[in-house]
Amino acid sequence: MNIGNVIMTKRKELGLTQQALADKLHVSFQAVSKWEKGVSYPEIELLPIIAGVLNTSSDALLGYEFKTHGYYDDRYKEDEYYWGIQPNEICYEIMKMKPPVKPLKVLDIGCGEGKDAVFFARNGYEVTAFDLSIDGIEKGKRLAEKFGVNVDFFQADLNDYRLKENYDIIFSSGVFDYMRPEFRTEITEHLKEHTNEEGLNAIKVFVDKPFIEVNDKNKKVNRYPWKSGEIFTYYHDWELFRMDEVIFDCNSGGMPHKHCIDIMIAKKYR
Ligand SMILES: C[S@@+](CC[C@H](N)C(=O)[O-])C[C@H]1O[C@@H](n2cnc3c(N)ncnc32)[C@H](O)[C@@H]1O
Known part of the structure; x- marks a missing residue:
C-alpha cells in the first residue's frame, strides 16, 4: 500500500472526512485529496503529525509492516x-x-x-x-x-x-x-x-x-x-x-x- 492508501484507510477507520483530517493537520482538503489519489506526498515533517492524528506510526504510514516479535x-x-x-x-x-x-x-x-x-x-x-x-x-x-x-x-x-x-x-x-x-x-x-x-x-x-x-x-x-x-x-x-x-x-x-x-x-x- 502506498502512503495515500494508508492515509485513506486510517482516515476512514476513524470516520473522518478529508476536510476533518485537513482541519486537524492545518492543511487544505485538496492536499489530503491529492495524497490519497497519489498525486502528491505529504511533507516529511508532517509524517509524525499525520501518524499521531490517525492513531498510527510513521513507519505504518510508509507501508512498513510491523515487525512482530x-x-x-x-x-x-x-x-x-x-x-x-x-x-x-x-x-x-x-x-x-x-x-x-x-x-x-x-x-x-x-x-x-x-x-x-x-x-x-x-x-x-x-x-x-x-x-x-x-x-x-x-x-x-x-x-x-x-x-x-x-x-x-x-x-x-x-x-x-x-x-x-x-x-x-x-x-x-x-x-x-x-x-x-x-x-x-x-x-x-x-x-x-x-x-x-x-x-x-x-x-x-x-x-x-x-x-x-x-x-x-x-x-x-x-x-x-x-x-x-x-x-x-x-x-x-x-x-x-x-x-x-x-x-x-x-x-x-x-x-x-x-x-x-x-x-x-x-x-x-x-
Ligand atoms: C516479557 S513479555 C511481557 C508481557 C506483559 N507485560 C506481561 O508482563 O505479561 C514482553 C512483551 O513485549 C512485547 N513487545 C516486544 N517488542 C515490543 C515493542 N517494540 N513494542 C511493544 N511491545 C513489544 C512482546 O510482544 C511481549 O508481549
Missing part, C-alpha cells in the same frame, strides 16, 4: 495464556498507592496477553494497553470480554508510538528492553511528560548481568537489556518509592534460566 507471537497463538491470567504482584502495590477512588487512567505498555490491563480494568481503572503482538492483543480483548470489562487494546511499537493524552499510571513489565537505546531518553521524557501530577510510572525492566547468560537466542532479537540501575537515573527528578533489583529463576520456553530485573515505582511531584 515471532517469539511471543508463536506463544500467544496458543489458547493457553502464556503468562497466565494472574496479575503481576506490582499491580497490587500500584493499587494501594493510587486506589481507584476517582476515575484514573492507566496505560500498560507491552501488555502481552492483557492480564495486568484487565486486572486494572476489573478494579475500576480506565485502561489503555498496547503491544507489538497482534496475537497478544487479540487474547487481551478476549480476556476483557470474559470479565465483562472494557480495555482500549491496540497494536503499536513502543519505539514509535507517541501518547496523545495524559495518564495517572504508566505501567510496563518486561518490555523496556525492546526499546532501542537511542530512544531511551526521548521516550522516558515523553512518558514523564504525559503523566499527571502525582501520577506513577511503574516499570520492570530486564537488566544485563555479566554472570547471567541469556540462553534463548530468539529472545535476543531486537532486545537491548538496560544497565543495572539505569532506569532509576531517568527518574532522578521524581519521588522514587521502589528501586529494587531482583534475580529470579524462570522456566519460560521450557528451559530453566535466570533473569535480572530492575523494579521501579516513581511518583511525579505535584
Whole structure:
C-alpha cells in the first residue's frame, strides 16, 4: 500500500472526512485529496503529525509492516495464556498507592496477553494497553470480554508510538528492553511528560548481568537489556518509592534460566 492508501484507510477507520483530517493537520482538503489519489506526498515533517492524528506510526504510514516479535507471537497463538491470567504482584502495590477512588487512567505498555490491563480494568481503572503482538492483543480483548470489562487494546511499537493524552499510571513489565537505546531518553521524557501530577510510572525492566547468560537466542532479537540501575537515573527528578533489583529463576520456553530485573515505582511531584 502506498502512503495515500494508508492515509485513506486510517482516515476512514476513524470516520473522518478529508476536510476533518485537513482541519486537524492545518492543511487544505485538496492536499489530503491529492495524497490519497497519489498525486502528491505529504511533507516529511508532517509524517509524525499525520501518524499521531490517525492513531498510527510513521513507519505504518510508509507501508512498513510491523515487525512482530515471532517469539511471543508463536506463544500467544496458543489458547493457553502464556503468562497466565494472574496479575503481576506490582499491580497490587500500584493499587494501594493510587486506589481507584476517582476515575484514573492507566496505560500498560507491552501488555502481552492483557492480564495486568484487565486486572486494572476489573478494579475500576480506565485502561489503555498496547503491544507489538497482534496475537497478544487479540487474547487481551478476549480476556476483557470474559470479565465483562472494557480495555482500549491496540497494536503499536513502543519505539514509535507517541501518547496523545495524559495518564495517572504508566505501567510496563518486561518490555523496556525492546526499546532501542537511542530512544531511551526521548521516550522516558515523553512518558514523564504525559503523566499527571502525582501520577506513577511503574516499570520492570530486564537488566544485563555479566554472570547471567541469556540462553534463548530468539529472545535476543531486537532486545537491548538496560544497565543495572539505569532506569532509576531517568527518574532522578521524581519521588522514587521502589528501586529494587531482583534475580529470579524462570522456566519460560521450557528451559530453566535466570533473569535480572530492575523494579521501579516513581511518583511525579505535584
Ligand atoms: C516479557 S513479555 C511481557 C508481557 C506483559 N507485560 C506481561 O508482563 O505479561 C514482553 C512483551 O513485549 C512485547 N513487545 C516486544 N517488542 C515490543 C515493542 N517494540 N513494542 C511493544 N511491545 C513489544 C512482546 O510482544 C511481549 O508481549
